[in-house]
Amino acid sequence: MKIRLALLIALLSLQLASCATTSSPSASATLQGDTAHPGQTQGWVDTRLYFGLGPADQPSQGISESQWRAFLDKEVTPRFPDGLSVIDVYGQWQGKQETQPERLHSKLLVIDYPDTPENRSKIEAIRAAWKQRTGDQSVLRVTQPADVSF
Numbered sequence: 452m453k454i455r456l457a458l459l460i461a462l463l464s465l466q467l468a469s470c471a472t473t474s475s476p477s478a479s480a481t482l483q484g485d486t487a488h489p490g491q492t493q494g495w496v497d498t499r500l501y502f503g504l505g506p507a508d509q510p511s512q513g514i515s516e517s518q519w520r521a522f523l524d525k526e527v528t529p530r531f532p533d534g535l536s537v538i539d540v541y542g543q544w545q546g547k548q549e550t551q552p553e554r555l556h557s558k559l560l561v562i563d564y565p566d567t568p569e570n571r572s573k574i575e576a577i578r579a580a581w582k583q584r585t586g587d588q589s590v591l592r593v594t595q596p597a598d599v600s601f
Contacts, residue, residue: 488601496566497597498574500590502557502581507541510556514585522599526580527560530573536561547587554563563599 505513514522527535538559545552560577564570578590 471493474553484601492565492597492599495563495597495599496594497513497561497599498592498594500560500562500574500578500588501542502558502560503542503544503553503585503587504558505556507556513556520589522581522584524548526577530561530577531564534563544589563597566596 500529501509502520503513503518537581538561540557540559542555542557562574574592574594579591581587581590
């Protein structure tokens, strides 16, 4: 009877162990000892900002590449100096006074950062600076939780 009980306990233990899973994928850090780029993060977010530069079929109109870089240098990099990504994208936007969507040459700015009120304020300051500089109605912001490992 003792052997049966011991086998039953062992079998149950194995079954329970096989059911255990982790909520995030196992990630190994490739960068060590850099507090701005930690090996494991908690409470970080991924924010994507979409900036319309001008008509897609008329590249000479709107914001030039040098004007975009000047905006990055003045408004974005000082707020998030630890890193960001910029991707050229095509987008469409239909404003409230328009009957057809505008086709736009656009930039997608991607920034991953600790989700704090200070950092969220920095994002909003970037959006406000772009709208003030260009007269655009909006800068689309998409923010979601991020599992980050450097």
